[in-house]
Each structure stands twice: as C-alpha cells, then as structure tokens.
Amino acid sequence: MHILIVLMESVIIGGLVGFAAGVGAARMFNAPTVQALGAFRTLGEMNAAEGDAASHFSFGLGFFFNAWASTVGAGAFTQDVTHRVIPNWAVSALLLRSKDMNESMHNPKKMGIMSALIGIVVVAFLNVTSSSIPAALQVTAVKVLVPAATLLINMVMPIIFWLAAIDAGRRSGLLGTIFGGLAALIMGNAVPGVVLGILIGKGVEEIGWTRITRIMLGAVILLFILSAFFRGFDVDLLKSFSLSVPQWLTNWHSSMGG
Amino acid sequence: MENDLKDLEQAKSFWFADWAFPIIVGIMSAGVFAGTSMYYNYGVGAFNEVAIVAMLKAGMTDGAYGAAAAFGASFLFARVLEGSLVGILDLGGSILTGVGIGIPAILLSVGFEAPVKSFPLALLTGLIIGVIIGGIIYIVRHFTIGQSKATFGADVMMGAGNDTGRFLGPLIILSAVTASIPIGLGATAGAAIFYAWKKPIAGGAIIGAMILGFFFPVKL
Numbered sequence: 001m002h003i004l005i006v007l008m009e010s011v012i013i014g015g016l017v018g019f020a021a022g023v024g025a026a027r028m029f030n031a032p033t034v035q036a037l038g039a040f041r042t043l044g045e046m047n048a049a050e051g052d053a054a055s056h057f058s059f060g061l062g063f064f065f066n067a068w069a070s071t072v073g074a075g076a077f078t079q080d081v082t083h084r085v086i087p088n089w090a091v092s093a094l095l096l097r098s099k100d101m102n103e104s105m106h107n108p109k110k111m112g113i114m115s116a117l118i119g120i121v122v123v124a125f126l127n128v129t130s131s132s133i134p135a136a137l138q139v140t141a142v143k144v145l146v147p148a149a150t151l152l153i154n155m156v157m158p159i160i161f162w163l164a165a166i167d168a169g170r171r172s173g174l175l176g177t178i179f180g181g182l183a184a185l186i187m188g189n190a191v192p193g194v195v196l197g198i199l200i201g202k203g204v205e206e207i208g209w210t211r212i213t214r215i216m217l218g219a220v221i222l223l224f225i226l227s228a229f230f231r232g233f234d235v236d237l238l239k240s241f242s243l244s245v246p247q248w249l250t251n252w253h254s255s256m257g258g
Numbered sequence: 259m260e261n262d263l264k265d266l267e268q269a270k271s272f273w274f275a276d277w278a279f280p281i282i283v284g285i286m287s288a289g290v291f292a293g294t295s296m297y298y299n300y301g302v303g304a305f306n307e308v309a310i311v312a313m314l315k316a317g318m319t320d321g322a323y324g325a326a327a328a329f330g331a332s333f334l335f336a337r338v339l340e341g342s343l344v345g346i347l348d349l350g351g352s353i354l355t356g357v358g359i360g361i362p363a364i365l366l367s368v369g370f371e372a373p374v375k376s377f378p379l380a381l382l383t384g385l386i387i388g389v390i391i392g393g394i395i396y397i398v399r400h401f402t403i404g405q406s407k408a409t410f411g412a413d414v415m416m417g418a419g420n421d422t423g424r425f426l427g428p429l430i431i432l433s434a435v436t437a438s439i440p441i442g443l444g445a446t447a448g449a450a451i452f453y454a455w456k457k458p459i460a461g462g463a464i465i466g467a468m469i470l471g472f473f474f475p476v477k478l
C-alpha cells in the first residue's frame with residue numbers, strides 16, 4: 001500500500017516536473033528574448049553534447065547513478081535530476097527520430113512532452129527502489145552521508161561562498177563578511193548572509209545606489225530582523241550581555257508564539 | 259522574411275510566449291513542492307542536494323527550521339531578481355531550493371503543516387506559489403527589460419555553488435572512514451573507480467560505502 005501511494009504520487013510529480021523542465025530547457029536556447037527556466041550549466045552542457053544522442057544519454061546516465069545513490073542514501077534526488085538527467089535523456093530520445101535541432105533540443109513542445117514521459121519513469125524508479133531498500137544500507141547511508149553533509153553545510157559552504165565574496169570585490173567582500181557573520185549568529189548558518197552580501201555588493205558595483213539596490217538592502221535588513229525575532233535571538237542577545245529583557249519584548253514574543 | 263514570420267509565430271504560441279512562463283513555473287513548483295511533501299511523509303523524493311535537504315531534515319527532527327528557511331528564501335529572492343534580468347530563471351536556486359526547501363521550512367516553522375503534509379494541498383500550494391513567482395518575473399521583466407545590465411553577482415554565486423559540489427566527494431570518504439574500516443575502504447575504492455571512469459567521485463564513494471556496509475553492517 002505504502003509503495004503504491006509512493007508510485008502514484010511519483011507519477012504525478014515526475015510528469016509535472018519533467019514537462020516544466022523540458023519546456024524550460026528548450027526555451028533557454030531562445031533566451032533572453034524568451035523567458036526561460038533552467039540553469040547556465042544545463043545550457044552549456046547541452047550545447048557541449050549537441051547533436052549526439054549517445055553523448056546526451058551517457059551524460060545523463062552518469063548523473064542518474066549519482067542521483068540514485070543519493071536518493072537511496074538520504075531521500076534527496078540531487079538537483080541533477082532536473083538539470084541534467086531529464087533534459088539530456090529527452091534530447092537523446094528525440095534525436096533518435098530527428099537530427100534537426102529545431103525538431104528536438106530547441107523545440108519546447110517536443111521537449112516538454114518527452115521530458116514528462118522521462119520524468120515519470122525516472123522519479124517513479126528513484127522513489128520506489130529507494131523506499132524498499134534493506135535497513136543495513138540505510139544505516140550505512142545515514143552514518144556516512146549525514147556527517148559529511150553537516151560538515152559541508154556548516155563549514156565548507158560558508159567558507160567557499162565567503163572566499164568567493166572576498167575575491168569578487170571590496171563591496172561584496174565587506175557586505176558578505178558583515179551579513180555572513182550576522183547570519184551565522186542569527187540563522188545558524190553563514191551562507192544566506194554571504195549570498196545576500198554578494199547580491200547587494202555586486203548590484204551596487206554594477207548599477208550603483210539606485211532604487212532597486214536600496215529596496216534590496218532594506219528587504220535584507222528586514223529579513224534579518226524578522227529571523228532574529230522569530231528565532232528568539234533578540235532575547236538571547238540581551239541575556240548574554242547580562243542585560244534584563246524588557247517586559248514588552250517578552251510579551252511580544254509570547255503573543256507571536258515565539 | 260522567414261525569420262519575421264517565425265518570430266511572430268513564436269511570440270504568440272504557448273511554447274514561446276512570455277505569458278506562458280508563469281504557468282510553466284507553476285507546473286514545476288507544483289511538482290517540486292509535492293516532492294518535498296513526499297519527503298516529509300515518506301523520507302524520499304526531495305528534489306535537491308543531500309546537503310540542502312539535510313537542512314530541512316534538521317528542522318524536521320528538532321524544529322529548528324531557521325537555516326532552511328533563511329537559506330531557501332534568500333536564494334529565491336536573489337534568483338527571481340536575476341532571472342528577470344538575464345532571461346533564465348535558475349531552476350536550482352529559485353524552485354528546487356526556494357520553493358522546495360525554503361517555503362516549506364517557513365510554513366513548518368510557523369506550525370502550518372497541512373500544505374506540506376497533504377499531497378493534493380501540496381500540489382495546489384506549489385502551483386499557486388509558482389504562478390506568483392512567474393508572474394512577478396513577467397512583470398519585472400516588462401518594466402526593466404533592457405534597462406539594467408546588472409547580474410547581481412550571479413556568476414560569483416554560481417561559481418561558488420559549483421565548487422561546493424566538488425567538496426562533497428572527499429567529505430563523504432572522510433566520513434565513511436570514521437563509520438568503520440570496511441565502509442571506509444569501500445568508499446575509497448568506489449571513489450577511485452568513479453574517478454577513473456571520469457564520473458563525480460561522490461557517487462562512487464556512496465555506492466562503495468553502501469556495498470561494504472551491506473556485508474559488514476554497522477550500528478547506528
């Protein structure tokens with residue numbers, strides 16, 4: 001019963017995601033005149049294997065095995081399913097019938113339909129096979145992947161993004177450092193702060209202090225204030241500086257359920 | 259002449275028109291949000307990297323959704339801006355991370371469980387969110403197109419994002435080594451074989467660790 005529900009839901013999800021991924025990817029070849037949904041890496045990789053059905057297929061297959069391992073291990077598909085596996089396999093299947101790019105990779109209608117079919121098969125396969133694997137495998141996966149992922153999120157990712165911010169220029173380095181440190185304190189992870197620092201720093205560098213960049217900075221500050229409040233950081237902050245927490249703040253927190 | 263006709267045809271049809279974009283984003287979001295719902299209920303099916311899904315998992319076990327919410331929401335915010343300016347909405351940052359991880363984390367952190375727990379509601383919630391995001395991009399695009407050349411550091415973030423993936427392989431081997439000797443050997447051999455085949459070594463490390471873990475099980 002459990003497997004049947006997973007299978008049915010997977011078919012629906014796979015069809016929807018596959019269809020949108022296929023249309024979005026084909027539209028990329030017409031961007032920026034057509035608004036597309038995809039990723040620059042997908043665009044580059046699909047161009048790199050252009051015209052050869054076998055290259056598209058084997059490229060997708062490599063990432064499919066990776067996605068399978070990750071799904072079995074942690075229930076996570078990896079972003080490669082939508083970025084690489086579905087679009088490349090859809091192109092590969094279409095190329096078997098026609099070598100014309102306008103009839104395959106660049107055609108949103110054909111890509112959409114073919115990707116929906118492939119999406120259904122891929123998603124159903126990944127979910128059904130991984131929800132019925134032996135317990136010994138799951139324990140191994142948890143013991144191996146969870147510590148690796150925790151290190152990756154808490155240490156490696158913040159450092160990589162931080163160094164990228166510093167290398168990207170003085171403004172993004174400064175804002176990335178400030179927001180990164182604050183985000184690590186308030187949100188428990190520095191990455192969102194560093195990303196926002198890069199976003200605003202590079203934005204100001206490229207278009208200056210316009211209304212757009214000022215609104216963005218305002219939105220970021222608001223995001224920080226709200227997350228601080230909802231995570232109870234304001235109260236912790238006052239307490240750790242040995243200050244008393246005013247009554248109105250305590251009342252505010254209890255009225256918001258925080 | 260032929261090109262003009264093609265352009266006219268393209269501008270009108272669903273497959274190429276800007277008005278179709280919110281619908282496409284809506285369909286994608288419906289599927290991805292429902293995938294997160296399945297992960298919430300059955301532990302499989304989240305459309306994201308192990309590292310990012312782990313943030314949501316952390317919230318599911320101890321209720322601290324802050325990291326997932328902030329990470330997902332800020333990615334969504336950045337990508338929506340960028341997407342309308344460059345003409346390609348980044349699927350990974352906006353939909354997979356923003357809608358698939360950030361928004362469910364926000365909903366769960368305020369105790370709004372129904373849209374994530376119920377499959378039909380998840381489809382509907384995802385669809386609505388996606389149409390709104392697509393609509394915002396459609397509007398921003400029509401007001402700003404051609405006016406701004408800024409990328410808001412998208413290239414920097416993308417580069418850093420791709421670098422992150424490279425760290426996962428070695429990290430998995432290091433973590434497998436601490437699990438047990440057979441699992442550590444399996445991960446090392448798997449990674450080496452995948453490297454020789456020119457495949458991402460993270461995949462080989464996981465498969466190698468799993469095979470040895472199956473024959474020499476460890477306790478949790």
